[in-house]
Each structure stands twice: as structure tokens, then as C-alpha cells.
Amino acid sequence: MAVANNTKPIYICSICGVYTEEEIHCGRRTRLFLDSSRRESLSKLMSFLLRHDPESIGLKMDSSGWVYIDDLVDGIRNRWRNSHLYRWVEKEHVIAIAMLDPKGRFEICGDRIRARYGHSKNLDIEIDYPRDIETKILYHGTAREFIDRISIEGLKPMNRHYVHLTIDMVDACIVGERHSGNPVVLKIDADCVRSHGIDIYIASKSIRLAKHVPRKCIIETLECTHIKEL
Template sequence: MRPVYICTKCGAPTEETTHCGTKTRLLLSAESREKLSHLMSYLLRHNPGIVGLNMDKEGWVEISELVEAIRNRWPKGNYSWVRQGHVLAVALLDPKGRYQVEANKVRTIYGHSRELGINIQYEVDNDSKVLYHGTALKNLEKIMREGVKPMKRKYVHLTTDPRDAYEAATRHSTNTAILTIDAECLRKSGYKVYIATQRIRLAKYVPPQCIITINYF
């Protein structure tokens, strides 16, 4: 991730060193941005209870409550420096578009653990023809027998960009496989494809017969 700066004129967060025709001020180093993003993702997707966050059924939490929880109740590491501007910058500039901000609330748009019971209404994708999913090579034999399952998450994560699939796979293994998925096969098999972000798609399940090619890395 790149550092985040703040515009000294309009106050907007940016990855650029100039904005509104003037030099910006450093808000988050690349390292701090990545650490805070990972923590926010963990709390908002998987374990809000560890810091006592009040999350509604659509995944929203108050930004001020999230900041207070990270600063004072996260048990690992010192995040006392975190302010609302840091959280907003991470959410608004996330390269994958994982976060959504409305008024004084924030949420992750996808990737929630099933046990949280989050219910977000997604637009149905009726147009994509081909989608991609990355996995560790060790999982491939089971996938070809049983299909791609969401495991502990609510949905299987798919993408319109094979580079995203590769990046996701390499986070877990150096030996990976990128699956090419026939999206129309999913629909004909009774599984809707949902739009989470510009590139991320979601499905309840991917049957083995909908996997059309495999590329190894």
C-alpha cells in the first residue's frame, strides 16, 4: 500500500503528494496504513465482539465507536494514535473498494464470517461471462471433487480480474492455481452471481462443472 496524505486546503485524503494545487501533509505511512487496514478488516468482517463493537445486521458500525475500540480495547499492539481521519482515509482509499462509508458509519461490503449473520442486499450480476478464483494448489483435488465452498464465510469470492485471484491465492501459498469459472454455468446451476464491488463477485457455491480451466503458478 502507498502512504496516505491529507490535503491542506480541502481536507481530503489522497495518495498524491500534491492536491488542490498545494503540497499535502503525511497522514499515514504505508506500513501504518496496511496495519490499520488489516485490523479494520478483521474487526468489521470477523470479530467485532473482541472489542465490543455494536454492529447491526447490515454490518454497519459507528465510526467514532470503531476508533474508540481500536484505540482503547484492541489487545494486541498500540493503536492509541488512531483518529477518525485515519479510519476514513483507509476506508475511502481502499484499493479493493472493501469499505463503504455513509454519514457517520462504516462497514465492509463483503467477506463477512457466516457466524455474524450479516445480511447485505447485493445487485445481481447477469452479465459477467467469466470469473476467476484463486486457491492454494493443495486444495485443488478437493475442489475438483466438491466444488468451491465459502467455508467459514458467507459467500465464495470471485473476481472479474485474474490478477485479483492470483493476489488472493498467493497470500496463503506459494504454489497456487487460478480457476476460470463459467458464470453462465453458475446461473444455470441455480447459483446467482452478486456484485460486491467493481471487480469482486460473490456466489453461494461453485460446482465443479462450472470450472472451465485451471492455470498453475
């Protein structure tokens, strides 16, 4: 299995109106709604604003991380430091990106949106996640140069609320590659984490969260080069 991180365009079905990544839907060719470049750029900006710095565009965020979609769009178009690059953004673009995000980074409820996970500690956010009591193996992508420290301290959330884990080793490798040219993937015994009294939470279909991963629960270090060959 090859590791890929290509952002797909978003299309809209001319028959049912659904947003999709497929060029054919309802038996008809779909219409391009958002190209790959704009999708990736806006998605990254949405993640930054909803996870780390809502105040930079004057967003009012509640204690559960919710903001109004209209306020987010207005802030991006008019108050973001590079707002001239985002004059094209409409509410529908934000909704489409949130709905089709492959990792479930965003959640929409009515006229509001929030990041599901990844918030900085400086944001006083508390989200009620369901607990994961079944998953046995989890993965975490990181840089090889951090391994010595991790072998002593385990995995800590650093400047975020939680350590981010995944059920997919390929996804973990992709995350590691964002931080290092020489990434590795840590294989984690989830039951070991629970045995230390640490809950594991479900943030999305593939993402799990924990306050800490003890070093004894890291059972193997995997090479990303080997994962790419699977």
C-alpha cells in the same frame, strides 16, 4: 504485468482536503497523512473486526453489518488486545482507509461503517447486494493443494457467507499467494454458475460473490507464474 501488493501511503491535499495516494494534487505537493505500514496494519485490523469479531472490542453491529465509526475507533484505541499499538488512531484515519481501499472492502454511510463482504458465518449478517447478470468470466485464487478437493466439490464458502470471486486474474493471484507459496487461479464461467440457479452478486467494483461454484463451471486452472509474465 507484474503482480504487486504494495500498500501505498495516504496523503491529504492542502488545497481541497481530499485524501489521495498521489504526492501531487491540485498542482501542489500533498502532506503525508498515513504511512504505508500504519495503513496496512489498521486496514487489516478493521477488516478483522468488521468481518469476524466485533465483540472482541465491544462493538454493537446491526443485522446489516453497520457499526458506529466512533465506537470502532474507541474500541481499537482502548479495548483491542494490542491497543497500545493503536493509540494514534483517529476517526479520520478510518475514514481515509475506507475511502481509498483498492478492493472496496469498506462502506461508509453517515457516521457508520461496515465491511462490504467477507463476513464469517458466525455473524448473523445479511447485506442486500445487487446481482451481476453481465460478467462472463470470473477468477478465484487458491492453493494448489486444494485443487483435488475443488475438482470434486466445486468452490464452497467454507466459514464465510459467500465464495469470493474477482473480475481480475492478477487480483486472484495475489489472493492465492496469501494462502500458499504455490498458488493457482481458477477461471470460472459465470453464465455456467447462473445456469445452476446460483446468483452472482456485486460486492465492489472488482469483487463478486456466489454461494457456490459448481465444479463444471471451473473451465481452466492458471499458473500464477504465467500470470506474472503477462
